[in-house]
Amino acid sequence: MIPESYLAPIHEYTDMPFRLLCQEYGAQAVCLPLLNTKALINKPKKLGQMVDISALERNAGVQLVGSDPVLVAKTARLVFESYPSTEWFNLNCGCPSNNTVGTGGGSALMRQPQRIADIVAEMKRSVDTPVNVKIRIKESFEETLQMCKTIESSGIDSLIVHGRTVKAGYSGKADWQMIKRLHEEISIPLIGNGDISNDREGRELIKNGLCDSFMIGRAAMKNPGVFRNEEPDGVRGRRKLLERYIELHERHIGPPHPADVKVKGVNFVTGVPDSAALRDKICRAKTVEEMVNVLADKE
Ligand SMILES: Cc1cc2nc3c(=O)[nH]c(=O)nc-3n(C[C@H](O)[C@H](O)[C@H](O)COP(=O)(O)O)c2cc1C
Structure with missing residues (x-):
């Protein structure tokens, strides 16, 4: 059985403290953000800085970006040997950023489904743990299905589908009808992704046969409580979330960098009255303590 709820x-x-926070609220699995295989292989001494995985995380996957089957597989082995708590590997095939696409990785791979299959097959040979890929949909169902079938032939364990095209970026709505049709046609588990607001919505999608599992991204950035269908209670609830993030950071890594706390604080205040003014104050705060105080003063 694969987990049902994933943090994107x-x-x-x-980062790791944020992933742990989402797991405290019920996220059953988490995926580390993209790691560039070339950077990892060229600077193995920086492995510890780049791979911030903790054995406390449950069902944690490491996502790699790359286009060379041998290099990606070698990197996966290096990570797996150094961090045996890696439960699964993911190949990023959906990132539209110029930096990533320029290297032939990310969404550039969707133009070469056979290459995706080759990379996965090589990864499967080099690590003894599940491997999946994260793709976006293509313009037509037929093209997308063909790509999925080719990928499926590599022996992959599951497939994560974000229901938007590369061209759409993050605009418009995710195409869940397309995801549903793919789910009906492929035989490996499908993890659906795109515009899910909370655990309840995700479970409804599973119940209605649109996917086997679901992955939440932007809604969790604003509120890790979405994995328990919980809205934080006003500004106080947001402060508690921020303090817990800081606490987890201090406990497992050390004092957080103010920039990491700032970006969390700015996202967490979404939805409270006067959130624009709060955001502004958080952005102007210099220290972690000042950021927390912005929220405490407003309670
Ligand atoms: C700021 C930002 C950074 C992202 N970084 C990654 C990444 O490192 N790897 C990846 O596969 N997807 C990345 N994504 C895409 C998300 O994982 C997810 O597929 C997308 O946000 C759609 O899900 P959502 O509607 O639940 O947010 C990123 C998205 C955003 C907004």
Whole structure:
């Protein structure tokens, strides 16, 4: 059985303390944000800085970006040997950023489904743990299905599908009808992703046969409580979330960098009255303590 609820990988946001926070609220699995295989292989001494995985995380996956089957597989082995608590590996095939696409990785791979299959097959040979990929949909169902079938032939364990095209970026709505049709056609577990607000919504999608599991990204950035269908209670609830993030950071890594706390604080205040003014104050605060005080003063 694969887990049902996943926290999505969000570059420069879903660090280990944040992932642990989401797990406290019920996220059953988490995925580390993208790691560049070339950077990892070229600077093995920096492995500890780049892979911030903890044995306390449950069902934690490491996401790699790359386009060379041998290099990606070698990196996966290096990570697996150094961090045996890695429960699964993911190949990023959906990142639309120019930096990633320029290296032939991320969404550039969707133009070459056979290459995705080759990379996965090589990864499967080098690590003794499940491997999946995260893709976006293509313009037509037929093209998307063909790509999924090719990927499926690699022996992959599951498939994460974000229901938007590369061209759409993050605009418009995720196409859940397309995800549902893919789910009906492929035989490996499908983890659906795109615009899910909370655990309740995700479970409804599973119940209605649209996917086997669900992955939440942006809604969890604003409120890790979405994994328990919980809204934080006003400004006080937001402060508690921020304090818990800081506490987890201090306990497992050390004092957090103010920039990491700032970005969390700015997201957590979404939805409270006067959130724009609060955001502004958090952004102007210099220290972690000042950021927390912005919220405490407003209670
Ligand atoms: C700021 C930001 C950073 C992201 N970083 C990654 C990443 O590192 N790897 C990845 O596969 N997807 C990344 N994504 C995509 C998300 O994982 C997810 O697929 C997307 O946000 C759709 O899900 P949602 O509607 O629940 O947010 C990122 C998205 C955002 C908004």
